[in-house]
Amino acid sequence: MADLSIKIGHTTFKNPIFVASGTFGYGTENPELVDVSNIGAIVTKSITLNPREGNPPPRIVETPSGMINSIGLANIGVDKYINEMLPVYEEIGSPIIMNIAGSSMEEYIKVLQQMEAVSSNIVGYEINISCPNVKEGGMEFGVDCNMTEKLTKELRKLTDRLLIMKLSPNVTDISAIATSSENGGADAVSAVNTVVGMSIDHKTGKNNIYTTYGGLSGPAIKPVGLACVHKVYNSVKIPIIGIGGIVNSSDVIEYILAGSIAVQVGTANYRDPGISEKILNDLNSYLDEQELDSIDSLIGSVKTYD
Numbered sequence: 001m002a003d004l005s006i007k008i009g010h011t012t013f014k015n016p017i018f019v020a021s022g023t024f025g026y027g028t029e030n031p032e033l034v035d036v037s038n039i040g041a042i043v044t045k046s047i048t049l050n051p052r053e054g055n056p057p058p059r060i061v062e063t064p065s066g067m068i069n070s071i072g073l074a075n076i077g078v079d080k081y082i083n084e085m086l087p088v089y090e091e092i093g094s095p096i097i098m099n100i101a102g103s104s105m106e107e108y109i110k111v112l113q114q115m116e117a118v119s120s121n122i123v124g125y126e127i128n129i130s131c132p133n134v135k136e137g138g139m140e141f142g143v144d145c146n147m148t149e150k151l152t153k154e155l156r157k158l159t160d161r162l163l164i165m166k167l168s169p170n171v172t173d174i175s176a177i178a179t180s181s182e183n184g185g186a187d188a189v190s191a192v193n194t195v196v197g198m199s200i201d202h203k204t205g206k207n208n209i210y211t212t213y214g215g216l217s218g219p220a221i222k223p224v225g226l227a228c229v230h231k232v233y234n235s236v237k238i239p240i241i242g243i244g245g246i247v248n249s250s251d252v253i254e255y256i257l258a259g260s261i262a263v264q265v266g267t268a269n270y271r272d273p274g275i276s277e278k279i280l281n282d283l284n285s286y287l288d289e290q291e292l293d294s295i296d297s298l299i300g301s302v303k304t305y306d
Ligand code: SIN
Pocket: 022, 046, 069, 070, 071, 072, 073, 074, 128, 130, 131, 132, 133, 134, 193, 194, 215
């Protein structure tokens, strides 16, 4: 059997199949449907300084080969995360990566400071600089190289844990934002968050999402995700965690060929919260069939025509 373990920064994960923020709750919601100890890592829901109700409904709609969400970063806030979730994570059996969102540089800093002031087994932080669904902050950071580098530098000063910047596909040049993350001291980038989209009901003439636009995810965006990962792979040396439309092990292999060291399964969790375990088993079988000891030789090895 292949060795599926991977290393990002100084952290080793037992396998490269993670679950994406916002698609797996706080990691504790489906104990009867999935054995989370088999998952490479759980990236928990975005946490902000204060609790947030999120956007008014409708905030989710199914679309061809995907869905659009505009949740608006609804979450319990950092105090409750510390008091109620951290004790649970001591027992959960899967590495936890905490996703942090903020509407200002100060907010990201305060959340990270609060987290670092308490003892926890969180292995790292994924910094959400790419949420398309909030008026303040969110994507504002992830579309600007200077802001990305500054924020990364400030957060880097505060923690030795893994620091992962989550990139937006809604930019002219994702490589430039990835380079700013690397220059700021990030250990890795995750690519990509959702693609800005819109859904209209032709019968009623109404928009299907309260905020007009939302974030498109699911298989519809896999080609976008692959292109972004490949561009980033050609621009930075830090590892890339691929996200976007992964539903099976073939998708995982494609993301690895494009340049990912690991992937996050997102929207597919809504259909089957146990899908990551199945993908992991199929990935193992594929590597055995190919007589590969690990995924190392596959990373970034897509054959292009030039
Ligand atoms: C949301 O809460 O609106 C989605 C989070 C994100 O896209 O980063």
